[in-house]
Structures are given as C-alpha cells and as structure tokens.
Amino acid sequence: MSSSSTPRTLYDKIWDDHVVHDKGGGLALIYIDRHLVHEVSSPQAFEGLRDTGRRLRRPDCTLATVDHNVPTAPREEHLGLDSLVPEPESRAQCAALDKNVKDFGLAYFGIKDRRQGIVHVIGPEQGFTLPGITCVCGDSHTSTHGAFGALAFGIGTSEVEHVFATQTLWQRKSKNMRINVEGTLAEGVTSKDVILHIIGQIGTAGASGCVIEYAGTVIRSLSMEARMSICNMSIEAGARAGMIAPDDVTFSYLKGRPLAPKGEVWDKAEAYWRSIASDEGANFDIEITIDGASISPTVTWGTSPQHVAPITGVVPDPATMEDPARRESAERALKYMGLEPGTRMQDIAIDKVFIGSCTNSRIEDLRSAAKVLAAAGENARVAPNLLAMVVPGSGLIKQQAEAEGIAAAFQRAGFQWREAGCSMCVGMNADQLDPGKRCASTSNRNFEGRQGPGGRTHLMSPAMATAVALTGKLTDVRSFTLPGAEAGAAPLSVSFEQQTGANASKTAIRVHHDAPIPSWPAPESESAQEDSADGAQKSTGSTPMEPFVVLRGLAAPMHLSNTDTDQIIPKQFCKTLKRTGLAKGLFYYQRQHPGVEPEPGVTFPSEPFVLDTEPYTRAKIIVSTGVNFGCGSSREHAVWSFKDFGIRCIIAPSFGEIFFNNMMQNGMLAIVLPQDACRMLAGDAEQGLELEVDLGKQEVRRVGRADGTAAVSFATEASRRDMLLTGVDEIGQTLQLEEHIDVFEQKRAGSQPWLGGFKKKRVDIPTSASSGSTDW
Structure with missing residues (x-):
C-alpha cells in the first residue's frame, strides 16, 4: 500500500492501495477484491480455464447468480431448470453456470434460491460490496457498486477469465473527474432525474477516459439506493466508473449485512473507510458543478441516454443543433422513435411500463413508485390498453415488498408483479417490447431495439413510470400530490406504510438486511488459503493468439x-x-x-x-x-x-x-x-x-x-x-508475476482482514425450495 503527502482523490487512494505491479506510464496490475459473475458473460471464461488447465485463484472472492436470461413469470418451486427456463439457448447458459459453480467451488444464488437476483442488486444487499474495494463483473453496469466508495467497473469475458486465473487486471489509470450537484432538489425530482440530466449536459462521451466522483450537497442527501442509481449510469456518460465517498449513510446501510465485517473488525474497517475520502485540495482533471434546483423530472425522447428533455418540454428540432454528429444522431433517433420535433413530451402515448433493472429495482425504488399509487387514491388503476410490470431486483426485495404491502398495492392497481431478474432492461427473456410500441422504462439504456426489435424506450424514474402507467402517456409526476415529500429524497427514504397507512405488516421487515447466508462458510484469513485444492494452480502456461504484426x-x-x-x-x-x-x-x-x-x-x-x-x-x-x-x-x-x-x-x-x-x-x-x-x-x-x-x-x-x-x-x-x-495471451504474461500477487495478498490479509474471502471447500447452499427452511 502506498502513501503520499500530496492530496489525493478517492479514486487515487483506492488505485494506490491495489497496485500489485507498476509498469510505469500509468499502466499497472491491480488486485481485484470482489468478482461478481452471471450466466451470459462467463461460460467462455470458464471454458478457457478448462482448456488451459488453469484454476480459479480466489473462488472465495467470487459470487455468482443468474439474472439476464431467467424468466420473471411466477416460478413453481417443484419445477426444474428445464421447465423454469423454457428457451433452449437461455437454459443452456443457466445450466452451464450451474455446472461451473459446482466444478469451481463458487458461492451461487441459483434460480430457486430466494436470494437470487440482479447481480448488481445482490452484491450490496448481502454486504459483498464494501467501501474501498475493487469490484468487477462481466457487465458494464458494475459501476453501480461505486456508490459505496468502491472502484467498480465492467469487464469483458476475456478479462473475466483473467480475474479467475490471477485475481488481477492490467489497467491504465483514468483521469479524475468530479461532478458536484449542489443545492436542493425540487419536489418530484429523484436521483434518476439527476443522472439523466447530467448525461444530457455532458453527453454519452462526456466522461470518456475518466472515473467520476459524484459530490455536493444533493449527493450527500441521497440514500444508498439513490446513490446506486446515479453510479449505475456512469457508463452511459462514457466513464470507466462512478464513485461516491463513503459516509454515515453508507455505514448505516452496510452494518449487519450477512457478508459485512462484524465486531472489532467492523470498527477497524470503518476507520479505514473514513480515511479514503478525497483530500482537501486533491486535483481533478475535470470538474463540473450543477445546480440541483435546476433539475426537473427528466425523460428521454430518443435512442441515446443523452437524448433527454424535462417532462414539461418538447421534442427538440435537430435543425437547431450546431454539432453535425449530434444533429445526425437526433435525426436518426426521431425517425426510429416515430416522433416529430416540437411534440410536447406529455402528449406522447405509452403502451408498456417497466419498473425494474439494476438501476431502479430496489426496495426504496418500489416504495417511491407505490407512493404515487397512494397519492392517486385507492381507485387508481393502470390505464386501459397499457401493460405495466414491476420486477424486483432480488427475491429478498420481492419478499420484503410483499410483507410491506407494496406488492398488493401494485396488483390492486393492475400492475403485473414478477420474479427477480434483468427482465425488460435487456430483453433476453420473454419480457420484451413489441415492434413500434413505446415503453416507459426505469432501466438505463434506450438504444434501438434494446427492449425488443423495433421497440421504443423512454427512460425515467420509478415515480414517473408509475404516473405514466396511471395516465397512459408521459406525465409529470408532480401532477400527483405527494404528501410529506422532502426535496427529492423523501420518495426514496420513507416506508410505504408511513406514506399510505396501508394494511402492511406492522413488524419491522428487514429480511434482506438481517438474513444470514445458510451454510456459507465463515471467513478465514487469506494467508491460510494458499494450499486449498480449489486455490491457485501455479502455471505460466499461455494460450497462443494469432500475432498481429x-x-x-x-x-x-x-x-x-x-x-x-x-x-x-x-x-x-x-x-x-x-x-x-x-x-x-x-x-x-x-x-x-x-x-x-x-x-x-x-x-x-x-x-x-x-x-x-x-x-x-x-x-x-x-x-x-x-x-x-x-x-x-x-x-x-x-x-x-x-x-x-x-x-x-x-x-x-x-x-x-x-x-x-x-x-x-x-x-x-x-x-x-x-x-x-x-x-x-x-x-x-x-x-x-x-x-x-x-x-x-x-x-x-x-x-x-x-x-x-x-x-x-x-x-x-x-x-x-x-x-x-x-x-x-495476457493471462500467461500476468502469471509470470505470480510471486508479486502472493506478496500482495499476504500483506492485504494483515492490513485489511475484512477482505478475507470464504473457505474454498465446496459447500452446497440450501435453497428455500430444497430445504424448506425459513431460518434466514
């Protein structure tokens, strides 16, 4: 671990603490603390290990789940994978992950496990995500975890294999960028509006080559769920990652979660986490300040997250855009979206509403949406000829929402209440948008065909999407009375029963927070893991690629x-x-x-x-x-x-x-x-x-x-x-530095014991279906 008297940013500090080997010129081999795995980007990586005879170096630092392909229709517990995932190619990917986690000894939340869910939801939910760590996943929205003060970024399948084999990655250091959001958000404005507004201001390439640190009074006022939504969409601004310095909000969220440190180890970890905030006077290559009061409820009109407008605005005219590339992009987008310049945003009719995705499927997102239902009155119903669906981010969030009465409120209003998964965000299962139809979506991308071939997507917050579901067209959520709302943050921080008086459970439901992981091995120090049968296989063998000369x-x-x-x-x-x-x-x-x-x-x-x-x-x-x-x-x-x-x-x-x-x-x-x-x-x-x-x-x-x-x-x-x-190949090159990795791990085990992994001996994790146990 390096130290310096020069003021450093949050990103600088985490980078410095993870350098295993510095090649100079900004390129370094950095250690990876946490690795999340799902079924789409991992099969070829596991196969690469088999082909080369390599083993996972740290299976104890990896957590796997299925999310992209899994259906969100009701799941009968007695059914097997063949029935639960009817589409053959999707089923093959899920089956491959089932086999791979067994072969390589990984902790796994399978489709019949109540903890299964979207990979970027379950990591924070279980306390697997911690401040100060490096976290990667074969998914671009890994930037979500930066909300905890982690350096988290998406990687490709080849890099997934690299982390499997070496627990490291070669990275070139990014530039530091800080986006300050100051002031107070107006009523009805949420974190989703904030990030859409930012992307609209700087563009989808505005943060290219940068790691963004979000700061300012607005950011500090937000809950962890709201912070995750902002960091989640950093990739849509072109950033490598997005981060928020950890604070009391962070620590309150994490304390007591199943995989978070406990007791004296927690105290030591918290002291370290408080030290990693950016120093006064630290240098940022780019710094932007945005007035939070200037942000309105925001929606997209085109096929890029930068195509945004306030809900009170109109579809822009490409002819007024000076930049030729932006003008051409807008012209193509309007043709695809079937919109004319000057159309009022609130005149655009919607066919489908999707509340979910790794951006907006957490319990506070669902509370925010349910709050709009409550404001609309007990007779509120989904508009005729419109299909609305709510997809919780994990099975535990689904369980909590049902206990609080949120699910029942959605169902009474005519929403479909689904099982956990990525669903319509990526449309790799049956949850898709028909050609030419419009969807009000709380997801993160509105690319052409993203939710289904020919489908047209408008991005917005959960509260806005709920308002759309009730009216059948893009609607300003502020037209609904939101009782007791504080500026911007209240919809994401107040319980459903407090807002509605609904006949929800009067017991404090914290199932996703207090639930221990059954049969998951207890932590041990990293130094004790070296000789495990599932541990590293020392090998400098490499897979040849065709040279490029x-x-x-x-x-x-x-x-x-x-x-x-x-x-x-x-x-x-x-x-x-x-x-x-x-x-x-x-x-x-x-x-x-x-x-x-x-x-x-x-x-x-x-x-x-x-x-x-x-x-x-x-x-x-x-x-x-x-x-x-x-x-x-x-x-x-x-x-x-x-x-x-x-x-x-x-x-x-x-x-x-x-x-x-x-x-x-x-x-x-x-x-x-x-x-x-x-x-x-x-x-x-x-x-x-x-x-x-x-x-x-x-x-x-x-x-x-x-x-x-x-x-x-x-x-x-x-x-x-x-x-x-x-x-x-790069893995072969990295394995030549295996002694450096060994030394790094030994030092890390002593200085940051809360990052020790889990015993590598394979222990099958009972599921609710197989065990029948409710002792979570």
Missing part, C-alpha cells in the same frame, strides 16, 4: 457516432457458449438477410449495409469517423462478431473503454486517431484503396496513392503492443 486489406468506412454494442450485435446472439459463429449477428438489423424472415413488425433495410457491399464484404479493417465506437454493453460478443467476419482492426476517434479492451484481449487492434485523420482514411476506403497497418512501426500506410502521402502514425501502449506482436 502487419495487416493489409480493404477498409470499410462507417460514419455513425456512438455505435453501441447492442447495435453491433443484438442480444439474441449473446445466448451462446462459444466465441465463434457470430458473424451472422454483426449489425444484424442494419443488414439485409435474403431468405431470412424478420421478427414480426421488423423490416430489414432496403439498401445494403456497407459490409454487404462490394468490395467491403472482404474488409479486414473498419474506419469510423464517429466518436465513441463500441459504447454501451460489455458484451464481448460484439468483438467476436467482428473477428468472425474477418475484421482485425478498427480505427476511430474514440472507443468505449470496455470494447477497446475486449479487442486487445482477442488479438485485434483498436487505433485511436484524430477525427480529421479518420475522415481522410475513410475517404481512401470509399475509393476502394487498401490500408496497411504496421503495429511494429505504429503507422497506417495509405496503399495505392500515387501522391506518396505520408503514413499516419498512431500510439499503442507498449505492453499491449508486445502482447499483440508476440501472440502471447
């Missing part, structure tokens, strides 16, 4: 900004256990598919996509003139689909960071060049000229130009360049 070939030009991974490969192609066979899914809805019948209500384009146009069907390189290529989801399937098509290099002005890392992990080269240079190379591509990418010399040569135009230089981080040139 010089690549010559045709380049396909692309001119869209914010090309997201949902666009690159739709969710249905992510239901696979392999890394191959994905070329057919690449830009699926942008391409023609002769002989293939599209989904109902979906049409394939009449004009050929660039990759279906000669000579670009043989392209080996993509040149994008638009920024933020590969933003959005962490799905490595996007990279695999390019590789399967034959693409090995993508050139763009900027990339989504997870996508950038995923390319390098797969022997592919991502090159960042100024936008003017990208436009120049795209011009060459449009003429059918080849490009030659020389990684050793770090230059792109413009082949076939008679004018002898000079090559374009680029820069690649040295260790990644060496990895690509030699074809040696």
Whole structure:
C-alpha cells in the first residue's frame, strides 16, 4: 500500500492501495477484491480455464447468480431448470453456470434460491460490496457498486477469465473527474432525474477516459439506493466508473449485512473507510458543478441516454443543433422513435411500463413508485390498453415488498408483479417490447431495439413510470400530490406504510438486511488459503493468439457516432457458449438477410449495409469517423462478431473503454486517431484503396496513392503492443508475476482482514425450495 503527502482523490487512494505491479506510464496490475459473475458473460471464461488447465485463484472472492436470461413469470418451486427456463439457448447458459459453480467451488444464488437476483442488486444487499474495494463483473453496469466508495467497473469475458486465473487486471489509470450537484432538489425530482440530466449536459462521451466522483450537497442527501442509481449510469456518460465517498449513510446501510465485517473488525474497517475520502485540495482533471434546483423530472425522447428533455418540454428540432454528429444522431433517433420535433413530451402515448433493472429495482425504488399509487387514491388503476410490470431486483426485495404491502398495492392497481431478474432492461427473456410500441422504462439504456426489435424506450424514474402507467402517456409526476415529500429524497427514504397507512405488516421487515447466508462458510484469513485444492494452480502456461504484426486489406468506412454494442450485435446472439459463429449477428438489423424472415413488425433495410457491399464484404479493417465506437454493453460478443467476419482492426476517434479492451484481449487492434485523420482514411476506403497497418512501426500506410502521402502514425501502449506482436495471451504474461500477487495478498490479509474471502471447500447452499427452511 502506498502513501503520499500530496492530496489525493478517492479514486487515487483506492488505485494506490491495489497496485500489485507498476509498469510505469500509468499502466499497472491491480488486485481485484470482489468478482461478481452471471450466466451470459462467463461460460467462455470458464471454458478457457478448462482448456488451459488453469484454476480459479480466489473462488472465495467470487459470487455468482443468474439474472439476464431467467424468466420473471411466477416460478413453481417443484419445477426444474428445464421447465423454469423454457428457451433452449437461455437454459443452456443457466445450466452451464450451474455446472461451473459446482466444478469451481463458487458461492451461487441459483434460480430457486430466494436470494437470487440482479447481480448488481445482490452484491450490496448481502454486504459483498464494501467501501474501498475493487469490484468487477462481466457487465458494464458494475459501476453501480461505486456508490459505496468502491472502484467498480465492467469487464469483458476475456478479462473475466483473467480475474479467475490471477485475481488481477492490467489497467491504465483514468483521469479524475468530479461532478458536484449542489443545492436542493425540487419536489418530484429523484436521483434518476439527476443522472439523466447530467448525461444530457455532458453527453454519452462526456466522461470518456475518466472515473467520476459524484459530490455536493444533493449527493450527500441521497440514500444508498439513490446513490446506486446515479453510479449505475456512469457508463452511459462514457466513464470507466462512478464513485461516491463513503459516509454515515453508507455505514448505516452496510452494518449487519450477512457478508459485512462484524465486531472489532467492523470498527477497524470503518476507520479505514473514513480515511479514503478525497483530500482537501486533491486535483481533478475535470470538474463540473450543477445546480440541483435546476433539475426537473427528466425523460428521454430518443435512442441515446443523452437524448433527454424535462417532462414539461418538447421534442427538440435537430435543425437547431450546431454539432453535425449530434444533429445526425437526433435525426436518426426521431425517425426510429416515430416522433416529430416540437411534440410536447406529455402528449406522447405509452403502451408498456417497466419498473425494474439494476438501476431502479430496489426496495426504496418500489416504495417511491407505490407512493404515487397512494397519492392517486385507492381507485387508481393502470390505464386501459397499457401493460405495466414491476420486477424486483432480488427475491429478498420481492419478499420484503410483499410483507410491506407494496406488492398488493401494485396488483390492486393492475400492475403485473414478477420474479427477480434483468427482465425488460435487456430483453433476453420473454419480457420484451413489441415492434413500434413505446415503453416507459426505469432501466438505463434506450438504444434501438434494446427492449425488443423495433421497440421504443423512454427512460425515467420509478415515480414517473408509475404516473405514466396511471395516465397512459408521459406525465409529470408532480401532477400527483405527494404528501410529506422532502426535496427529492423523501420518495426514496420513507416506508410505504408511513406514506399510505396501508394494511402492511406492522413488524419491522428487514429480511434482506438481517438474513444470514445458510451454510456459507465463515471467513478465514487469506494467508491460510494458499494450499486449498480449489486455490491457485501455479502455471505460466499461455494460450497462443494469432500475432498481429502487419495487416493489409480493404477498409470499410462507417460514419455513425456512438455505435453501441447492442447495435453491433443484438442480444439474441449473446445466448451462446462459444466465441465463434457470430458473424451472422454483426449489425444484424442494419443488414439485409435474403431468405431470412424478420421478427414480426421488423423490416430489414432496403439498401445494403456497407459490409454487404462490394468490395467491403472482404474488409479486414473498419474506419469510423464517429466518436465513441463500441459504447454501451460489455458484451464481448460484439468483438467476436467482428473477428468472425474477418475484421482485425478498427480505427476511430474514440472507443468505449470496455470494447477497446475486449479487442486487445482477442488479438485485434483498436487505433485511436484524430477525427480529421479518420475522415481522410475513410475517404481512401470509399475509393476502394487498401490500408496497411504496421503495429511494429505504429503507422497506417495509405496503399495505392500515387501522391506518396505520408503514413499516419498512431500510439499503442507498449505492453499491449508486445502482447499483440508476440501472440502471447495476457493471462500467461500476468502469471509470470505470480510471486508479486502472493506478496500482495499476504500483506492485504494483515492490513485489511475484512477482505478475507470464504473457505474454498465446496459447500452446497440450501435453497428455500430444497430445504424448506425459513431460518434466514
């Protein structure tokens, strides 16, 4: 652990405390304290371990659950996986995780376990998430856990495998960015409105290359659930992570949770956690201050989280936008959304309401929504011809909401009350939006087809979504009387029975807080784990990749900004256990598919996509003139689909960071060049000229130009360049530093004992269905 007299930020301190090996230039091998796993991004990582004979280094620091694929329809306890998950490919991913957790000895909340839920809900709920830690998951919204003062970020499947094998990751340090939200929020304004407003102000690439620290009086006034909602959507602003310094609100939330430290260890941990707040005078590369009073209830109108407007506003006119890229994006979004400039937001009719997702499915989110029902009166009902559904974030939240009377209130009003899961946020199960229909959603992304092919999504808070459900159109929640509301925070902090007087349970229901984990082994020190049979297998073996030295070939030009991974490969192609066979899914809805019948209500384009146009069907390189290529989801399937098509290099002005890392992990080269240079190379591509990418010399040569135009230089981080040139995988390189990892773990066991994992001996965890026990 390093120390310094120079004032440091929260991010600086956590980074410094986790460096295992510093390569210089900002690149370091950092230790990972907590690893969350789900069924979609893990199968190939487990398979990679098997293929190389490697074992998980720290299965004790990993927690797994199923969430993306699982149906949220009522689950009968006696049914097996075959009946609970009817869709074959989804079932295969769930079954693979079931097998993998048994084979590798991982703690697991399966589909019949009451603690099962969305991965970013169960981690905080169980106290697995703690301040000052590093936390990763094969999911871009891992930034949620930053609300606890953790450095938490999403990774791709190859990096999941890297953490499995080494408990570390190679990372380049990000810039520090602080967003201060000061003042007081107006009535009806919640944390979801705050983060949507921020993204609308700075754009989806506004925090690229940064870790955001959220600060200010508004942030400090928020509950943990509200803070999690804000940090959750940091990735939508382009950030690597979002963080909030831990304080009394944090400690109150964590104390007594099943996996949080206890007794004297808690006291020692709390003292450390209080020390990690940013120092007075710490340097932030970028600092923004926002007046909380200026924020209104906010909704999206387009197909990007930056396409926002106050509920009292109108759909903007792209013609008034000076930035050509933003104007083009808005024009495309309005065409997809079927909206006209100038349309009042409150005149937009809605077909479906979804309350849920890792952004807004916690107990206080549900209380906030139920409070609007109470304000609307006992006769409040879901609008005719509108379907509304509520999906709790975990089985324990569902249990608590039922005990408090919240579930009954939703059901009386005509909402569907579902089981826990990701549901309509990603639409990998049956919970989808039909083509052309509109959804008021409390999730985090409104990309084209995100909730279903051709579906149109409007993002908003749970309270706003409830108001929409009752009126059938976008509605200002402030039109409902909210009794006893404090500025902004009350809907997220007051119990349902206090607000409604409903006949809920009069017992203090804290099942998600006090419930111990049955049969989960007790903590032990890290130093005692070295010889466990399920522990690290010392090996420097490596999986060879095809070296990337010089690549010559045709380049396909692309001119869209914010090309997201949902666009690159739709969710249905992510239901696979392999890394191959994905070329057919690449830009699926942008391409023609002769002989293939599209989904109902979906049409394939009449004009050929660039990759279906000669000579670009043989392209080996993509040149994008638009920024933020590969933003959005962490799905490595996007990279695999390019590789399967034959693409090995993508050139763009900027990339989504997870996508950038995923390319390098797969022997592919991502090159960042100024936008003017990208436009120049795209011009060459449009003429059918080849490009030659020389990684050793770090230059792109413009082949076939008679004018002898000079090559374009680029820069690649040295260790990644060496990895690509030699074809040696990153895990193999890291395992050569295993002694450094051993030393780090031994020091950590003494200085921060609350981070000790759990015994590695496999102990099957009883479920409610199998054990019949209520002793939680």
